[in-house]
Amino acid sequence: MHAWEKQGMENVFPGFSDFASLDEVGPIVLSHGDGIYVVDIDGKRYLDANSGLWNNVAGFNHQGLIDALCAQARRFPGYHSFFGRVADVTVELSKRLIGLSPFEDGKVYYTNSGSEANDTMVKMLWMINRARGEPERRKIITRHNAYHGVTIATASMTGKPYNAEFGLPLPGFLHADCPHFWRYGLPEESEEDFTQRMARNLEDLIEREGPETIAGMFAEPVQGAGGVIPPSKGYFQAIRPILRKYDIPLIADEVICGFGRLGEMWGSDVYDIEPDAIIASKCLTAGYYPMGAVILGEQLTAALMEASERFGEFPNGFTAAGSPLGSAVALKALDVIENEGLIDNVRALTPHFQERLGRFADHPHAGEVRGVGFMGAIEIVADKNTKAAFDSKVGISEKIANTALQNGLICRPLGASVVLAPPFIITRQEMEGMFDTLEKTIAEVFADVRS
Numbered sequence: 001m002h003a004w005e006k007q008g009m010e011n012v013f014p015g016f017s018d019f020a021s022l023d024e025v026g027p028i029v030l031s032h033g034d035g036i037y038v039v040d041i042d043g044k045r046y047l048d049a050n051s052g053l054w055n056n057v058a059g060f061n062h063q064g065l066i067d068a069l070c071a072q073a074r075r076f077p078g079y080h081s082f083f084g085r086v087a088d089v090t091v092e093l094s095k096r097l098i099g100l101s102p103f104e105d106g107k108v109y110y111t112n113s114g115s116e117a118n119d120t121m122v123k124m125l126w127m128i129n130r131a132r133g134e135p136e137r138r139k140i141i142t143r144h145n146a147y148h149g150v151t152i153a154t155a156s157m158t159g160k161p162y163n164a165e166f167g168l169p170l171p172g173f174l175h176a177d178c179p180h181f182w183r184y185g186l187p188e189e190s191e192e193d194f195t196q197r198m199a200r201n202l203e204d205l206i207e208r209e210g211p212e213t214i215a216g217m218f219a220e221p222v223q224g225a226g227g228v229i230p231p232s233k234g235y236f237q238a239i240r241p242i243l244r245k246y247d248i249p250l251i252a253d254e255v256i257c258g259f260g261r262l263g264e265m266w267g268s269d270v271y272d273i274e275p276d277a278i279i280a281s282k283c284l285t286a287g288y289y290p291m292g293a294v295i296l297g298e299q300l301t302a303a304l305m306e307a308s309e310r311f312g313e314f315p316n317g318f319t320a321a322g323s324p325l326g327s328a329v330a331l332k333a334l335d336v337i338e339n340e341g342l343i344d345n346v347r348a349l350t351p352h353f354q355e356r357l358g359r360f361a362d363h364p365h366a367g368e369v370r371g372v373g374f375m376g377a378i379e380i381v382a383d384k385n386t387k388a389a390f391d392s393k394v395g396i397s398e399k400i401a402n403t404a405l406q407n408g409l410i411c412r413p414l415g416a417s418v419v420l421a422p423p424f425i426i427t428r429q430e431m432e433g434m435f436d437t438l439e440k441t442i443a444e445v446f447a448d449v450r451s
Contacts, residue, residue: 004029004041018398018413025402033060036423036430038410048410049420049434054224054256055282057424058336065288065332072328081110081322089327096334100265101278103297107305110293110322114255114281115149117292118218121251121279122153123316124294124304125215131307139209141202141217141248144178147225148218148253157218160226174209176202178223181232182368182379183387191233199238211246218279221267224256227417228370228377236273249276249300255292259283259334260343260424262373263350270372276300286333291326342424346374349428356435357420365446367416374424377417389416400445407444409437418442 008027029041036059037045051057058065072089079087094108109124111117122140129137140157142148148157156169159178163169177198178184185194206214219236223229243250252275257267260283264270268278277300281292296304308314320326337343350373357376361369367381380397382390390396397413404411412419422434 002029002041018395020395021398021402025405028405035059035061036426044408046405046408046410047430047434047437049422049438050410050412051421051423052287053282054261054421055285055287057260057283057342058286058333059423059425062286062288062336064336064340065286065329068328068332069288069325072325076324078320078323078325080317080319082317086322087324087327089324089331090322093327093330096331097280097293097295100334101295101297102266102268102275103295105298105301106296107301108293108295110291110318110326111281112290112318112321113149113292114253114279115151115154115292116318116321117255117279117281117294118148118154118157118251118253119151120316121218121277121294122157122215124296124300124314125249127307127311127314128300128303129215131310132303134212136213137215139172139174139213140215141174141176141205143219143223144175145180145226145229146175146178146218146220146223146253148220174205176205176217178226178229179231179235180223180226180229182370195232195234195238198232198235199242202239203242206242206246206248211248214246214248216249216251216276217243218251218253219273220253220255221257221271221273222262222372222375224375224421225414227379227414228372228375228419228421230370230372231271236271240274251275251277251279253279255279255281256375256421260337260346260373261375261421263343263347265343283337284333285326285329286336288333289323289326289329290320291323291330292321337424345426346424349426349431350374352428353422353431356431359435360439360442363442371420374422376420377414379417381416394449396445396449399449400441403445404438404441407437407441409434409441411438 005026008029030038031041032039038048039045097108098106142157142159144159146159148154155163156173159175179198181191181194252268252273254266258280262270268275276297278295285291354371357371360366360378365380367379367387369378382388397418400418401411401413
């Protein structure tokens with residue numbers, strides 16, 4: 001093992017890492033990036049087919065983003081956004097975000113991550129309801145297999161079984177059905193009927209818990225860390241009237257889908273979600289600076305302003321949130337996505353991305369191949385007819401990801417799925433190489449599994 005790798009094993013405690021795999025193959029210590037590639041300390045190049053963590057959409061050495069960061073650092077490197085003091089670039093960014101949002105008017109509250117933004121949104125809803133004289137409205141609805149973050153509140157919102165290791169979720173965090181038709185549809189049930197069942201079950205949950213106790217529902221347009229799960233047909237159109245009926249705000253968690261991943265600025269545009277607020281992060285700065293944002297629509301803005309004025313302030317904040325450095329980078333990132341052809345490239349290459357992805361459907365161990373825009377997943381199964389997964393001890397998706405690394409490709413294992421979410425700057429030729437390498441990798445893994 002290289003000295004850097006040995007030191008990494010000894011001194012770095014990694015999150016969301018398979019320790020058995022790390023013990024076997026060791027960590028990869030990276031030194032720099034070049035376009036859509038990252039390079040390790042030995043000079044080996046890896047095509048990063050997951051854009052870092054969904055976010056490095058302009059690649060790893062975009063000169064315009066680097067220049068924006070450096071120029072702002074020379075002019076005004078850091079400040080808070082407390083007490084009504086805010087950097088000029090943060091004001092400019094806020095105006096830009098409201099202009100890009102589905103809202104005619106509103107306000108932006110800054111954090112350092114998507115987790116913090118979702119956590120803050122929960123507190124905003126609780127404060128609004130207390131000011132309205134409805135302090136019992138505290139319960140938060142999310143969905144099974146959803147991912148909303150890693151704070152205590154957002155881990156409670158995340159509908160993944162691993163949070164039981166922390167004794168979560170906390171009381172009052174409710175998980176509705178995951179709208180994954182392939183996995184949860186009943187025999188002989190149409191996708192439309194499945195959607196209606198999801199909607200009925202949601203309304204049953206609301207009535208069982210008491211509508212007067214529900215503060216809001218959070219939903220990703222496409223469940224990202226759940227394994228790239230698009231909603232069933234008509235899902236948001238089916239649940240939106242139910243939420244309105246019970247005066248429950250719908251918060252779109254656009255941390256992964258926002259800013260072009262699906263070929264539109266927002267996943268809410270793709271699925272006609274009509275949210276009351278948007279949670280943003282990741283692509284907001286193209287991965288060049290940690291930043292998150294709560295983008296409030298008109299009604300929630302007015303309600304929060306009233307609640308804050310009643311108390312005298314909104315007693316929440318993060319030291320580095322809304323920093324001038326992050327704001328300058330975000331402004332440049334939005335310009336790059338909108339005006340340097342990145343979102344246009346997603347639109348242009350999505351048909352080819354989805355076509356190449358779809359070829360895996362013929363593989364005998366591909367249970368479902370699914371995707372939208374520049375997001376795709378191959379769900380690996382032991383039995384295609386029964387949809388039965390491999391024994392967890394096999395670690396099939398981890399095997400595929402580790403073999404892909406040996407072949408110079410970074411893809412992500414998520415449960416039984418292998419996920420691809422390439423940078424927006426990928427070319428058609430690079431995309432061909434990405435899929436060719438994945439095909440070779442999967443063939444190698446199953447040759448080994450069969451042997």
